[in-house]
Amino acid sequence: MSALARLLLLVLLAFAGCQREERSFRADPVATESIEKVALVPLSPGPSGPVTDTSGKGKEYENNAYHLAQGKTLYKWMNCNGCHANGGGGSGPALIDDLWIYGGSIENIVQTIREGRPNGMPSFRGKIPDDQIWQIAGFVRSMSGNVPKDAAPGRDDALHPRPAENRTPEFPPVSGGAPPPR
Amino acid sequence: MRSAKIAFASLVALFASFACLTLAPAQPGSPGPMPAPPASAAPAEDGQWTMPAKNHASTRYSGLAEITTENVKNLQVAFTFSTGVNRGQEAAPIVVGSTMYVLSPYPNILYALDLAKPGAPLKWQYNPKPEAAAQGVACCDVVNRGPTFSGGKIFYNTLDGNVVAVDAESGQEAWKTKVGNINIGETMTMAPLVAKDKVLVGNSGGEYGVRGWLKALDANSGKVVWTAYSTGPDKEVLIGASYKPFYDSDKGQDLGVKTWPPDAWQQGGGTVWGWISYDPDLNLVYYGTGNPGPWNSDQRPGDNKFTSGIFARDLDTGEARWFYQFSPHDLYDWDGVNEQILLDMEWNGQPRKVLVRPERNGYVYVIDRVTGEVLSANVFGPVNTSTGVDLKTGRLQYVEAKKPQMGRVVRDICPTASGAKDWNPSAYSPRTGWLYLPHANLCMDVEHSSANYIAGTPYVGAEVRFKPGPGGHRGVFQAWDVRQGKTVWSSTENFPVWSGTVVTAGDVVFYGTMEGWFKALHARTGELLWQFKTSSGIIGQPTTYRGPDGRQYVAILSGVGGWAGAVVAGDLDVRDGTAALGFVNVMRDLKDVTTKGGTLYVFRLP
Incomplete structure (x- = not known):
């Protein structure tokens, strides 16, 4: 391979990496509440399944290293780890397994954080700005390996409880899923 | 050699108990006669079990002796009952007359079972309908440590911060008083203690920056008579002229404010979720305060009064008489809420009124319950975090190398945050003079980080x-x-012993394991005499009573959970060792041996 071709390849590779760093410097106003039409269940009368309509904002956050890294920081700052630990759970359910009581899509998770859930999840509406909720939700998805590996955060410096998000095996949400036995 | 010694000791003790209980000569070389609870706090056996700790002295000793070391091997299931809730069952089944009262974890349903009929059918059930959201601010499973009976009513706390009184005959609600607020992280899990006309209750939430308190409610009306906070200014801690602590470090004005960084006492913890004892002669109540918040000790320089310690208070006014701090400036989440057994015993030739307290920090304390002086503090489990208790100053001597730090993992700290012994209460037999101590054998790695309130x-x-x-x-x-x-003597278990215990006049001691075995041991030798495998792990409190048929029964709730069993009760993911505040790391294999449950088992001889 000629030197030129090598250089070209390198440049291409470098650009390919840009998507994971892409970011908008003007986030939506803090009080915005993005509306996504999602369902909690796969069941709906008729053969077509539930009616959903999402804007694509979720992908934007899930594929973006900056948002996920921010989400990782906010996950601790907002005390999510107090109940969900580093994903294994505690007073709140585990987040690294495939069991999603209130839906495992990023849109579902945003709704869960914003509205709260009946058995103990608090409602954070008006307490966390909209784009930060999306960042946290994106990070939560990364904890079970459901975001691109090149965008997921690496290991942190603290006590090392489990593989970092970018090394975590993928556990896609399963309706009626369960934590692995061991 | 050891077993020969024990055999000899038990022979002597056996002889002593035959001769005369209180005046009998003690074992060779031991100081003074057999310690015994004050009669006013531990009345003679009536065959009932009306409060979780059996009596105000908290002995958990039953005078019933139909079940003996000889015949216990024949115990059989008499009846069972499902609580309908698959979470940690920490409550004690209590018995009043011919009715048994069983309390479930959240949603805290109270069941009354008719012991006079075959199979103990349900008489009634009472559902206080606690707020479901309360589950989100319960740190360590949605447990409840039991109901208590007094004056025709059953009293208990609900997870969402209500105290309820239910008519013991009809199951009708007599009153319901809201004393806790889940929006600031307050829940209630402890068993109330009723003394005279007052219902004593405290809050949980030491992991949520809750400010601890003990409240006395009027048993007839449910009105709050007094509230004593664990932190803050003296007038809110109810410290006044009658406060006379033994040690200098507990003396001074507004220590509940001054031993904290500015305003930190408002989120300082010291919650009151454990056991209360009451001495009718002194009219004093004794109870412990929980850990200071947050766990990160660098964020709260100072002694953090009045957390991780024990208060003696006047029952009528709530005024503090003395306070002693087991773990000043607690470094390890060592709540001081364990049980205290009130005993009268001889100390250096002098009769003393004492309380015995097995504490999370790994020491069994003997404290003069009149003055608050620590008479002794001896290690009962592996401890490398302290070198002892200085009896002159009363202070625990921490080991510098085991102090947790920010940004650095400090390894092999013993005991753990859950302590050498957690909430699960011990029992004292006046026949042996021994305390029966269920506990854990655990260590931990810790790294502190900045906590956000x-x-x-x-x-x-x-x-x-x-x-x-x-x-x-x-x-x-x-x-x-x-x-x-x-x-x-001691007997090891694979999993932490998270159940309470009861000891009887038949010299049999009962407890349960997290695998689900309900065991009977010989109180004098520790020999396993009988065991029965229940449907789920046991973390409850056994009780024993005389049924309407005149026979002795033993009752226990089976159903794993609590902090130690959260891995099963909460479906936690074992790949994260820090789950359940680090407990999951040592309990991964619990999932292999037990599943969730919630069943009452009652045993009887054939």
């Missing part, structure tokens, strides 16, 4: 993972000689 969310600031203690076993059940201050 957001009301109603956890306020901890620590990454933790537990591991088995020396020897590899995780639980111990031991007999502890109160006078000598040392272990007499």
